[in-house]
Amino acid sequence: MGGMSDTRTRMIPHGGYVVVCDGRKALVLRNVSVHPKPDLQVQLAFEAPPNPPTHAQGTDRPPRVRLGDQRSAIAQTDWHDLAERRFAKAVAHALDAFDPVTALIVVAPPKTLAEMRRALPERLRRVVVAEVDKDLTKHPVEEIERCLANA
Incomplete structure (x- = not known):
């Protein structure tokens, strides 16, 4: 699986899927063009529910544990x-519903890319033709097409 230097990102196969996500938003696109210039059509767009700051979701101070005369803090859940x-798993599950997926390009920042790699079922991992470590979720589809065509 390659990064930005992977020449396979230059041509998104006809019918190939592109998922653009960032851990909170995801866009599933499909290339309907038979020409080298992609024509990506939105298949699905979704956003994670609001996620308040960690301090608003749990205790501010991590709990402490005492073992004999030693005390230790338990790491706070992130x-x-x-x-x-969970969002990466939801995106992977949604992608798995599309059939057939013969080519998939995953576009996400590095941390989300790693989460997607773990979340994708084996059948989708086998069809990943490229990974692009960029955050393009706030870009319009035309800009995403341009970024992938010039990658």
């Missing part, structure tokens, strides 16, 4: 990491 992991 609710944002947990939410991003």
